[in-house]
Amino acid sequence: MDDVIATLKILIIGEAGVGKSSLLLRFTDDQFDPEQSATIGVDFKIKTVNVEGNRVKLAIWDTAGQERFRTLTPSYYRGAQGVILVYDTSKRTSFDKLENWLTELRTYCTKRDVIKMLVGNKIDKDQREVDTLTGTNFARRYQMLFTECSAKTCDHVQDAFDELVHKIIQTPGLWDTEKSNSGLKIGERDGEAKASSCYGGCSLI
Amino acid sequence: MYDMQSTINDFPSRAHCLTRWYGVKEFITITPAKAEYAITSESKGNQLLSAVSICLSNTKCELPIFLQLQQLRRRLYVGLCLNRNFRANFEMVQLNNTPSQYRHLSGLIDIFKSKLVSLCCSYIPSAEISVSIRQTYILNCFTYSPWVPQEIPDLSNYITGGIGTSDFQSLPFGSIEDPITDIYLAATWPSVAESALVDNNLYSDLDPYEAPLWSVRAVMTKKPCLLESYLSRFIDVCRSVESTDELIGFANFYDNVEMDSHVVQALDKITDSSVHPILDKGLARIVSKATNRVSRAGSEESHIPSAVLSTVMQCLFPDSIKTEDRSYGDQSSSFYHNNTATDYSWHPINKYNSNSSSAPEGSLTHTLAISLCIINRNYGGLRAIAHLWREFIMELRYRWENNIIIPMLELEAPNLQFSLLHQKFQMLNCCILQRRKRELRSHSENLIFKSGNSLSYGKIMRSMLESRETEEEVLTSKLNYSDDREEESVSYQENVKVDGDIYVKDNASNDRSDMQIPIGVKEEFNLLLLETKTPMNIPITQDPTPMTEDMLSEQAEILTKLGTSEEGIRIRARMQSASLLSDMEAFKAANPGCILEDFVRWYSPRDWIPIECSGSQENLTQDNVSWYTQGHLSTRMRIPGNIWAEVWEAAKRSPAYKQKRLFDDTKEAEKVFHYLNNLKPSEVALQLLSVVVHAAIFRAKSLDLSNLPNVNTMIDSIVSRACRLSVKEHTDLLKDIKSIECIISARQSLAAKFICYEVEDYGLGKLEGFAGNLLNQPEVTIEGSGKGLLGKIINQAFVSSKKFALETFNEPHVAKQELSSSKLGLSEIWAQEFILRTQLSRPVSSSRPTPQRLYSACTKDEFRMAGTFCNDTIFQ
Structure with missing residues (x-):
């Protein structure tokens, strides 16, 4: 485990019953549980993935979608590098509530350039209420990555997480803030004067 | 090679000395590593120079190489440059005194010509020589606009102590000494033909007021600055290891606390807090005063003068100084009433970095940080911090025990954006609020129990709406709510209302066992x-x-x-x-x-x-x-x-x-x-460090920063870096803050220096712009040179400085005479530089013409000539 280059914190949010926990279960354990119980508060899972030959540990926090639980969750937005925003493609209401979730995201996320991904879940269901184009447009408007998937049939679940992790890794300063001492130092170049053993840059003659 | 011919490098405002002397931009220097290894013998120098020559031809390096000879402080460089076509020799003379014949142009032209003759017999003396001249004048006496670093401390207000600290609300700022030491004025004649000017020991055409180009440069030195010194002392605190107990004794503190709580408890027993809130608060207030006095007496010998301490505490808890007849809680609302909204977009730090773990301006944490910072520097360092911190905690505890909301904090759940200490204070407020609600509820239960128990359920239900209102009124008046805290009291009342409601229903249900x-x-x-x-x-x-x-x-x-x-x-x-x-x-x-x-x-x-x-x-x-x-x-x-x-x-x-x-x-x-x-005090300081830095940044930002783009960039860079840093990183940050402080002070100083002269025609804003430019650019060209408006203002500065100098030396009559003409401001040349250039075919007349250059500089205590002489290496 020593070769893990980074631990990323990813948060899954969205209305109750859109399949957040199922999505997570599919990704981490490649399972689907039709009897997945409703999450209480927050839950989390860990998975280590390979990104361009580097091992990256993902701590994925799954949250409860119920309104009443939302008072608990803001704290878990802290320090998240990626957020997966899930809606149910067979339930228009779950899509309509996305704006609220985005507001919450803006309010509580501490990292400004957090990577957001919109995921339309349950595409296996015949009854579609949100078509792909609507989802794409919405994601574009709010600068989010976008995919549709099904936790039940396993379609695109892996891709969604992969894309998100890639994007996080490619964003400088998002996950490596401690290591990189970023920023040019602006100031007097006073070293120059001393080194040249003369009056220095400012000297008159 | 052709650098030396271009006039761009004439009198560079900011360059290496070799660029100044030889006009070359790129070069390699070989210097002795230590002063003892200085090359003092001429033969050794020549030996090295030929080694350089071989090296250059072997490596095909086209850059000139310079060798430093003689004592290092003389900065004597000779050099060589080779390329496929030409060879250039760089030679230099340096003397401590200027020979009189070389003080003026004609003497220099003579020596240049004779040198060229000696180098090449085919020299035609009539060849045109182009000349560039610069005269420099120094202004370093600013008597007419003395540097006033800060508002002069009010002596009657003895508690403030150090310079620039008028209160505990903001950090002092600015340089203690004048950061501007000298102002150089250069009058330049760029590239004129030798025949166009006459300058010899008898007569000179070189009148600075006629010079086509004027430029000004300000020399700024970093002097100790107030903000920087406060901050660095504060950072030092972060490195300390002592705990509060070690610093100001253990027993002392606990005696006081015990005392405090004893008295309060005793009083609590006497007065039923729920029935007589006003009385209770009033008494507790008296008690608090008493205990505070006790505590102060206990630690008198220690650290902070009691007057200072009480000022600081008033600053931190402004509600406690209000009149006695109102309860504590009243005034506390004034701050959060305006800021109850959880929207922090108004908060300037959000614009930059929401993760800087600071505290909102004007908040308790912010004020505390500033107070600790000032106390630390002015009233005894670490021990004073420990002392204030302890007093502060005592006040918090007093408030907790008496249900008095802590002022200057948003009444909301701890805001995770801010410093942990700030969150803790907010948490404490949450606790106090919760407790107040709880006690209020039990109080209301009592009321209803007394009044409503005998009534039938139906009656209670009916009268509930009205009784609720009146009950609230009672409660409200008891707590002495003022109008300006509506927001909080509304939510408060709501709770009371519904809770009362519950109670009634519950009570009734028990009666009916339903x-x-x-x-x-x-x-x-x-x-x-x-x-x-x-x-x-x-x-x-x-x-x-x-x-x-x-x-x-x-x-x-x-x-x-x-x-x-x-x-x-x-x-x-x-x-x-x-x-x-x-x-x-x-x-x-x-x-x-x-x-x-x-x-x-x-x-x-x-x-x-x-x-x-x-x-x-x-x-x-x-x-x-x-x-x-x-x-x-x-x-x-x-x-x-x-x-x-x-x-x-x-x-x-x-x-x-x-x-x-x-x-x-x-x-x-x-x-x-x-x-x-x-x-520990160090931990407190560490937690508040980013708050202090934030305060410092905004102190700087509160000043006029127009025309100082560098400063703005620096501030932005500091803000982006000021994010949960270590002590070490803060130390680095401090350097930048100091630079900012210096620059801003320098700008203030510069503006002040020129502002006292007749600037009406020029405009104040333009003058400030000029001051800003002086700091942003190494050298500022004066529009219209000596004849322009700005030129006149500058001349005035020189005139008055000279007047002062003369008056000080008891020669007022001379002063009057000399200054009758305002032109005489620039009379004493500090330095004079000449550059002579020509083209010459060397070594033989059939060779291609190559550039020849002579630079000369003379000041009071140094004379230097640097010559560059080229010859053709193919057609010879």
């Missing part, structure tokens, strides 16, 4: 209960528990530790089900005869699947409530033994106010105090 009366109802919901077909009530629930950052991470860690096993997930869910349970219990109490399905329809509507519903959920909003009662729970809610069902089973019928508190204010407050008490 379990069907809803308890703890907040409002009706537009649904009917499935079984009883009565309207569903939304219960009053417990507020979410406020948490500080450390509590959250602790909790997250516990949750994480449970791992991802099946068991772990279950325990985790159970741990977090406390609020679910509480909500369920409240729901049960509010809805007699309800079932889990009802609860789910309120709590998680998507887990309720209506039978006829074909997905058109718009009906939700319709009033057709009965339609909605047909349906079933979602699969996940129907699994036997799922946690929701389990918790539902376990939930008792109990309204929120009767439940076990999810948020134990007493425990949490004590935890906060424990935390605060255990902080």
